[in-house]
Amino acid sequence: MNNAVNNIATEYSYNERYINRELSILDFHLRVLEQAVDPLHPLLERLNFLQIFTRNMDEFFEIRVAGVMEQLSLGNESRSPDGLTPKQVLETISKTAHAAIERQYRILNEEILPALRQEDICFLRRGELSPAQSVWVKKYFQEQVAPVLTPISLDPAHPFPRLVNKSLNFIVTLEGKDAFGRHIDLAVVPAPRSLPRVVRLPDDLTEGKEHFVMLSAIIHEHVSDLFPGMTATGCYQFRVTRNADLALNEDVDDLAKALKGELNSRRFGRAVRLEVTENCPTHIYEYLLHRFDLDLEQLYKVNGPVNLARLVSNFKRPHLRYDSHTPILPKVLKKTENIFAAMKKQDILLHHPFESFAPVINLLREAARDPQVLAIKQTLYRSGVDSEIVQVLAEAARNGKEVTAVIELRARFDEESNIAVANVLQEAGAVVVYGIVGYKTHAKMILVVRREQNKLERYVHLGTGNYHAGNARIYTDYGLLTTDKELCEDVHRMFQELTGMGKMPKLKKLLHAPFTLHTQLLHFIDDEIANAKAGKPAHIIVKVNALTEVQLINKLYEASQAGVQIDLIIRSICCLRPGLPNLSENIRVRSIVGRFLEHTRVYYFSNNGQARIYCSSADWMDRNLFNRVEACFPVDDPVLKKRIYEQGLLNYLQDNRRAWTLNGDGTWQRVEKAENQESHNAQQILIDTIV
Structure with missing residues (x-):
């Protein structure tokens, strides 16, 4: 620690100098939640912020809370820079998160849903269905839902099932005997992820209004049909969130193979949170807490669906969303058809999503088809297998270009997709490397090598964000298209470092x-x-x-x-x-x-x-x-x-x-x-x- 900070050490303690990292990111999620009550956002955008908050909190529990719980379970009482112990951090998280999630559902039930009803967008409860709608819902259950459900009774021959991370499930209380004469008190019904969580009722049953019913309500209404001869006396939604961080041994022979083996563990990691509906009886949620080895602090009772992230549908109300925004092309690219000529003329700065991501794709597309281009090198952190960039790189490889892709397999929650990207590019003939074990490759770089008048010229793209066209429409990022010789040489040396594993290169401009x-x-x-x-x-x-x-x-x-x-x-x-x-x-x-x-x-x-x-x-x-x-x-x-x-x-x-x-x-x-x-x-x- 430097002298200047030492001088104030007696005036400010650690927790007065620093803010806890986990509590700070939780505060960010709270700022996202506040967007749901901001009248400056259109109504459906406010609903979207509620969904974003749900996804943010899911990842927060899967990674951040899971990490703190792991420290505590290992007996680690070391303090973070702010002076807090893992136990103190968890206690504060629990208090803040419980209040935030209660507020989230209050916003949903008291503000968003009533405002949607005024726009004739209704999420109908079971008691609100008309007789004709009830008939349609019953038929939908019999034909579309029941055939893919697997009710699991809980008895000595059927232990509590291993439930997937964040899956929607129902615990059902039963009376009566089953076909074998057994008294079964409890059963679990997992809802397959293939089933939509929101079902739109036909227009002829809604007078043209947009009326929806939740899958949870459909299952709840007809759950007794899954247990012939028995009576369902209660049906309660629940969802368990698990530790989703991957523990990958750095000493592996094949990173892709090792990662594949770890991905399944994410679905069944240690439980870190249990969500149940507010009407769930005490003895039921205590039973679930025991099954998942959780304490009461990890229980979250919610007044509505246990997963708002899937509360989506194709609402036909454009006036309730932002006006569509079409990113523009920089003037220099409008005037010059050939992107190589434009880059030779000047450096080009792209500010997404206000400016188009298309020039990045066009650079690769032109390079893939230009007979003068010899090589393309690119880092990939988050790029889906169906992305245009991946397809263009594969095309370039098939066209005989020397294509090198440095793919970071360990980009969190995109590991499986990145393995698929690697397979596509390898099958096309590209050279694929996985970066450096122990160091995620997060740099955003493209290098194109082109022969011009018997000389090799380099063209480079450097960015602050991922090579993902979807992200470029909703994330703000900068990208620089340049032929600056020193920058191009630096990028060339960084690729050599990533693929050749030599000594640290001396770079002229890049840090x-x-x-x-x-x-x-x-x-x-x-x-x-x-x-x-x-x-x-x-x-x-x-x-x-x-x-x-x-x-x-x-x-x-x-x-x-x-x-x-x-x-x-x-x-x-x-x-x-x-x-x-x-x-x-x-x-x-x-x-x-x-x-x-x-x-x-x-x-x-x-x-x-x-x-x-x-x-x-x-x-x-x-x-x-x-x-x-x-x-x-x-x-x-x-x-x-x-x-x-x-x-x-x-x-x-x-x-x-x-x-x-x-x-x-x-x-x-x-x-x-x-x-x-x-x-x-x-x-x-x-x-x-x-x-």
Whole structure:
């Protein structure tokens, strides 16, 4: 720890200096939840935020809570940088999460569903069905649902079934005897994932309105039909969430084969949460808690479906959604048909989703079909097997190009998809490597080698986000298309490092983790400290998804003490406490939660008037800086630098519609537009002004 931070150690304890990482990401999920009550969002977008919150919380329990529970089970009482023990973290998570999930269902039942009814979109309860609708639902159950259900009685010959992570299930209480004369008290009915969770009633039964009934209601109404001769006296939804983190031995001979073997364990990992409906009797949920080896703190009672993430349908109400947004093409690409000629002319900056992702695909497509192109190299972190990028790479390989794909098999929750991508490309003749065991390959790079007038020329794309066209429509990211010789040479050397496993290459412009990035960031902050101490202007702006790395946090504290003005735009996790006297009073932290998921990673250092601007695939987290292969690239073109500074940084610092600010006590506060202040929605401004 540096001297400056040591000087304030007596004034601020650890928990006063740092915010717990798990609690910080939980706070982000709460900011997402608040979007569901924001009248500035159209109604169906508010429903969508409820669903996003559900998915976020699922992953939070699967990974973050599971990790803390694992520490506790191993007897690990070591404190995190904020001074909290695993037990203290779990206690706080439980209290916060219970309140948040209760609020989520209150928003659903008291605000969203009534507002949808006013638009003739109704989720009907069993008692609301008309006689004709009840007949249709019964027939639907008999023909579409019952044939794929497998009721499982609970008795000595039928032990409690092994239920898949996050699957919808019903526990049924029974009276009477079965066909063998046995008294069966309980049964479990798993709902196959192939069944839709929301069923639309035919228009001729709804007077043209959009009426739906939940699968859970259909099963509940007719569950007795699954147990002939017996009576179902109760039927209760439940869902168990399990530890979904993969524990992969680094000492393996075949990474893909080892990963395949681990994927099944994710479906049946240790239980970390049990969700039941509010009407579930005490003796039933206590029985389930015992079966899943959970305590009462891990029980979540909900007033509605146990999984809102699947509360979706193709609603025919466009006025209840955002107006569609069509990303544009940069002017230089409109004027030049050939992308290689356009890149030769100038560096091209792409800001997604405001600008199209198509130029990235076009670069690969033209390279695949251009007889002058010899080789294509690309990193892939999240790309589905059906994605156009994968298909174009396969086409390039079949066309005789030397195609090399560095595929990160361990991209969380995309492991199975990435194995399939690897198989497709290998079958097409591409060279596929899986990066480096122990270090996830998270860098976003494309390198195209083309023969021009007996010389080999390189074309490069570097990005802050994944090569996933779907993500590029909903995530904000930067991409740079360039022929800068030094950058192209650096990318070439990084690919050599990834495929050849040689010594760390010396790069001219790129900063890369786990080697030079962290050290250089500290140097850049030191330069701002020196400028501030010399009486020169000193300013740092960092826009990332998360800030957790303690050395960088301490260095920012030191910079604040020296008088450096620091603005941090952090989407989710922030372990730094801003605004504390004699520690961080010159640091301001804000978070933007809006229509698109903020994902750009930009670092700005004023550098005494010679601004440094870098874009990167790396957040300021330990894992990115020390345990991943990351690429951080400078933007040198003055026009592009100005554009990033004004549109990608200052624009977000002025937002007063979607912004939240972090207080020194760790609480987040929504930015309220002043009475005489103009409305400033950073994302909307980019939609309106990027042309």
